[in-house]
Amino acid sequence: xxxxxxxxxxxxxxxxxLLTELERALMQLEEDPADAxxxxxxxxxxxxxxxxxxxxxxxxxVSFAHIVESVFARVRDGNTPVSAELVxxxxxxxxxxxxxxxxxxxxxxxxxxxxxxxxxxxLALGGGEDAAGADAGAATGGGPAAGATEPAEAPATTxxxxxxxxxPDDPDADAEAEERTYRVTFVPGEDLFRTGTNPLLLIKExxxxxxxxxxxxxxxxxxxxxxxxxxxxxxxxxxxxxSAGENAxxxxxxxxxxxxxxxxxxxxxxxxxxxxxxxxxxxxILVERGDIAAGxxxxxxxxxxxxxxxxxxxxYITPERVESALxxxxxxxxxxxxxxxxxxxxxxKVSTEKLDSLVNLVGEFVSMHANLTHRAETRExxxxxxxxxxxxxxxxxxxxxxxxxHMVPVDILFSGFRRLVRDLAQDLGKEVAxxxxxxxxxxxxxxxDSLKDPLLHIIRNSVDHGxxxxxxxxxxxxxxxxxxxxxAYYAGTNVIIEVADDGKGIxxxxxxxxxxxxxxxxxxxxxxxxxxxxxxxxxxxSTAAAATNVSGRGVGMDVVKQNIEKLGGTVRVESxxxxxxxxxxxxxxxxxxxxxLLARIAGGYYLINLAYxxxxxxxxxxxxxxDQRIIDFRGEVLPYFDxxxxxxxxxxxxxxxxxxxxSNDERKIGLLVDSIHDNYQTVIKSLSKVFExxxxxxxxxxxxxxxxxxxxxxxxxVRVGAEEVKE
Amino acid sequence: MxxxxxxxxxxxxxxxxxxxxxxxxxxxxxxxxxxxxxxxVFGLAGEHYAAPxxxxxxxxxxxxxxxxxxxxxYLLGIINVRGSLIPVVDLRRRFxxxxxxxxxxxxxxxxxxxxxxxxxxMGLVVxxxxxxxxxxxxxxxxxxxxxxxxxxxxIQGLARFGERILLVVEPGxxxxxxxxxxxxxxLEAARQGDRK
Numbered sequence: 001x002x003x004x005x006x007x008x009x010x011x012x013x014x015x016x017x018l019l020t021e022l023e024r025a026l027m028q029l030e031e032d033p034a035d036a037x038x039x040x041x042x043x044x045x046x047x048x049x050x051x052x053x054x055x056x057x058x059x060x061x062v063s064f065a066h067i068v069e070s071v072f073a074r075v076r077d078g079n080t081p082v083s084a085e086l087v088x089x090x091x092x093x094x095x096x097x098x099x100x101x102x103x104x105x106x107x108x109x110x111x112x113x114x115x116x117x118x119x120x121x122x123l124a125l126g127g128g129e130d131a132a133g134a135d136a137g138a139a140t141g142g143g144p145a146a147g148a149t150e151p152a153e154a155p156a157t158t159x160x161x162x163x164x165x166x167x168p169d170d171p172d173a174d175a176e177a178e179e180r181t182y183r184v185t186f187v188p189g190e191d192l193f194r195t196g197t198n199p200l201l202l203i204k205e206x207x208x209x210x211x212x213x214x215x216x217x218x219x220x221x222x223x224x225x226x227x228x229x230x231x232x233x234x235x236x237x238x239x240x241x242x243s244a245g246e247n248a249x250x251x252x253x254x255x256x257x258x259x260x261x262x263x264x265x266x267x268x269x270x271x272x273x274x275x276x277x278x279x280x281x282x283x284x285i286l287v288e289r290g291d292i293a294a295g296x297x298x299x300x301x302x303x304x305x306x307x308x309x310x311x312x313x314x315x316y317i318t319p320e321r322v323e324s325a326l327x328x329x330x331x332x333x334x335x336x337x338x339x340x341x342x343x344x345x346x347x348x349k350v351s352t353e354k355l356d357s358l359v360n361l362v363g364e365f366v367s368m369h370a371n372l373t374h375r376a377e378t379r380e381x382x383x384x385x386x387x388x389x390x391x392x393x394x395x396x397x398x399x400x401x402x403x404x405x406h407m408v409p410v411d412i413l414f415s416g417f418r419r420l421v422r423d424l425a426q427d428l429g430k431e432v433a434x435x436x437x438x439x440x441x442x443x444x445x446x447x448x449d450s451l452k453d454p455l456l457h458i459i460r461n462s463v464d465h466g467x468x469x470x471x472x473x474x475x476x477x478x479x480x481x482x483x484x485x486x487x488a489y490y491a492g493t494n495v496i497i498e499v500a501d502d503g504k505g506i507x508x509x510x511x512x513x514x515x516x517x518x519x520x521x522x523x524x525x526x527x528x529x530x531x532x533x534x535x536x537x538x539x540x541x542s543t544a545a546a547a548t549n550v551s552g553r554g555v556g557m558d559v560v561k562q563n564i565e566k567l568g569g570t571v572r573v574e575s576x577x578x579x580x581x582x583x584x585x586x587x588x589x590x591x592x593x594x595x596x597l598l599a600r601i602a603g604g605y606y607l608i609n610l611a612y613x614x615x616x617x618x619x620x621x622x623x624x625x626x627d628q629r630i631i632d633f634r635g636e637v638l639p640y641f642d643x644x645x646x647x648x649x650x651x652x653x654x655x656x657x658x659x660x661x662x663s664n665d666e667r668k669i670g671l672l673v674d675s676i677h678d679n680y681q682t683v684i685k686s687l688s689k690v691f692e693x694x695x696x697x698x699x700x701x702x703x704x705x706x707x708x709x710x711x712x713x714x715x716x717x718v719r720v721g722a723e724e725v726k727e
Numbered sequence: 728m729x730x731x732x733x734x735x736x737x738x739x740x741x742x743x744x745x746x747x748x749x750x751x752x753x754x755x756x757x758x759x760x761x762x763x764x765x766x767x768v769f770g771l772a773g774e775h776y777a778a779p780x781x782x783x784x785x786x787x788x789x790x791x792x793x794x795x796x797x798x799x800x801y802l803l804g805i806i807n808v809r810g811s812l813i814p815v816v817d818l819r820r821r822f823x824x825x826x827x828x829x830x831x832x833x834x835x836x837x838x839x840x841x842x843x844x845x846x847x848x849m850g851l852v853v854x855x856x857x858x859x860x861x862x863x864x865x866x867x868x869x870x871x872x873x874x875x876x877x878x879x880x881x882i883q884g885l886a887r888f889g890e891r892i893l894l895v896v897e898p899g900x901x902x903x904x905x906x907x908x909x910x911x912x913x914l915e916a917a918r919q920g921d922r923k
């Protein structure tokens with residue numbers, strides 16, 4: 001099929017997502033073999049890959065996916081247990097499909113052989129002959145063979161239903177999962193009460209299977225003189241949408257079947273492909289229900305009046321029955337409409353490129369609006385100002401929405417590491433449990449992409465260098481299985497991502513010795529433990545005594561740190577000997593927009609990210625020690641840092657300055673600025689590359705009147721400032 | 728998007744394209760229809776320079792520059808050109824000439840430079856913009872070995888235009904990364920020295 005590249009590329013992209021989904025399900029199964037949802041999920045992913053692959057004539061891929069799919073079909077049906085081998089083969093199969101996907105049908109010989117080998121093992125796992133038979137059946141479309149192996153179910157369903165299309169059909173798999181709508185007619189025998197049955201309980205039970213529309217009929221109730229007070233005259237129609245399947249519905253009525261009339265008809269397949277939302281006409285429904293005869297309907301159709309009214313007038317039917325049929329009609333239309341809506345909304349895909357430009361445009365728009373407001377205010381044009389204020393709400397919503405669209409849960413990042421940790425542990429002969437917490441935490445998509453490599457590196461380090469072998473752990477009195485904890489949580493406008501292990505910890509003295517050996521520090525340097533640990537982030541440092549194929553590939557923690565800092569984030573390391581190591585990454589929620597405090601230094605405007613700001617202080621009121629550049633901040637000794645001096649501007653009177661107290665988690669420091677202005681929310685732009693060596697500035701923003709202002713690199717300033725004060 | 732910037736002072740209203748600047752120096756002999764040899768003539772410390780118009784994106788009137796601190800003195804800071812923040816280099820300071828020329832006469836040429844493998848926009852502050860002329864590149868004379876005010880690497884040659892001698896430059900080469908790095912290094916060293 002030689003079409004344009006695009007649809008195939010779309011398929012590939014989707015397939016890759018499905019493979020990720022599959023991997024996640026498999027990893028889940030490894031942890032909890034009884035997790036039926038994961039089996040279903042694995043099956044669905046494979047089913048979809050197979051189905052879509054068919055459209056592109058990817059025969060190799062389709063036939064392979066089919067085999068894997070049938071194995072999981074058997075697992076789902078309880079015919080094959082979830083075993084370690086199944087997970088292992090499943091993962092290998094997943095990789096194989098990935099490889100086939102990459103090469104298309106021009107797969108290399110080696111790859112195909114590998115596939116054939118995997119196929120053999122998968123079939124063996126499926127359970128010999130039996131499995132082969134089921135495969136053959138499914139491969140030919142499912143119909144007869146599948147039916148033959150499950151004789152128990154087939155007759156029951158066909159016999160019980162009136163609708164012809166309610167036979168058990170071949171997408172065997174989806175029958176359970178998909179929601180279908182049934183019309184259940186329940187006409188209890190008159191002696192129902194005598195058996196002690198409460199029909200309302202039955203209806204309630206039915207309602208628990210899904211969502212139900214219940215309509216009661218009293219048209220069988222006789223006039224008072226001929227009524228038996230102990231008899232049941234009421235009947236019900238229930239329109240039920242449920243994924244439970246017809247047998248489950250029938251089971252509800254199992255004890256009253258003998259003396260009641262129960263019929264279950266499938267009236268809506270629940271198929272996504274069923275795009276016709278109109279459903280049946282009233283007359284059709286009534287005839288289907290047996291409420292009127294087809295002949296009567298035809299006669300009534302001749303009338304110009306509304307069909308329902310005509311039928312009632314002519315005495316063919318009671319108003320109750322018409323009402324019930326109309327309700328059914330509306331109900332089915334409604335669920336069909338809803339399905340259309342949910343299908344459409346959940347399936348819109350937008351390229352990240354478009355999203356990026358949307359965020360950029362909105363960013364420009366935010367600046368433009370600020371510009372406009374500024375103009376309006378300087379002109380004191382009331383009307384103009386009012387419009388600006390109205391617009392502000394819109395701009396804010398638009399901005400929040402566009403940022404929100406750009407946010408994705410870190411789960412997409414975290415779940416990929418399950419496989420990594422598992423494979424690493426196997427390679428290194430270690431036992432490792434990966435605990436994931438806070439995977440629903442959301443971050444900017446671009447940030448997530450840039451976090452992948454640094455996190456990969458940190459996790460590798462944890463498993464490779466952090467965790468001990470099971471023997472060593474036992475000897476140290478620890479659980480032979482080590483734990484790596486990967487957690488994400490919000491902290492203000494930041495997200496903290498932690499990678500913690502319960503391994504042997506980092507030996508700070510060893511780090512120092514190594515750093516001295518590599519000439520990173522002087523041999524006699526006096527460092528605190530924290531500073532020693534920080535040395536692992538120095539360029540040219542690697543703790544691996546011997547580089548394994550896992551870590552120590554020349555990429556060091558310095559690169560990790562650089563990458564995180566590029567995102568405007570920070571990395572911290574904490575370690576306790578024999579207890580473990582924890583790396584914390586602090587990442588801003590979004591790169592695009594920041595809320596900051598606008599300060600002036602020597603005539604220029606500088607923005608300080610609000611996330612760092614603790615408090616602002618007027619220096620005039622402060623006791624200070626001019627020589628040592630420290631003030632007494634609520635009994636705390638707070639160093640302060642003169643930004644005029646740091647930036648090389650002429651000094652100004654400290655008394656007339658303002659102090660912005662900032663903190664970066666590690667330290668608190670005061671930044672001395674000339675004056676403080678409003679809070680300001682804006683888009684951050686990176687500075688031109690020619691400024692890459694400028695310290696203390698991390699970006700630039702555009703103010704309301706178009707003037708550029710600089711974004712202070714608070715984290716850097718805190719560190720430089722703390723060092724200077726120390727000297 | 729760009730319309731909105733019209734409300735900002737000093738940029739869009741006066742931000743005429745290179746060709747438009749030709750009116751400023753109509754007496755120089757007038758603009759010739761663009762060909763490979765069309766050059767923009769600008770003045771710097773009493774000398775005349777010519778740069779291929781293809782290398783000049785835009786000519787802006789002088790506008791206040793937002794200072795970026797801790798930079799070599801010629802790297803002044805940034806300006807906002809329709810939403811893009813562009814670094815500005817003062818060419819007089821870059822070549823160690825004395826400060827001069829009233830700000831009002833000065834212009835900023837927006838050029839594309841090659842910087843560490845990337846194309847970047849950069850604003851160059853010049854004293855005057857004199858016009859657009861057509862030069863026959865084949866008639867370029869080799870630059871003099873001595874007596875020029877700016878680095879030789881950026882000078883492609885000399886051209887005579889009427890009475891005037893023009894130094895033909897390649898704007899992208901006026902602020903090379905090596906130079907900037909060296910100047911940042913020097914600044915750093917000076918600061919280290921101050922602290923000790």
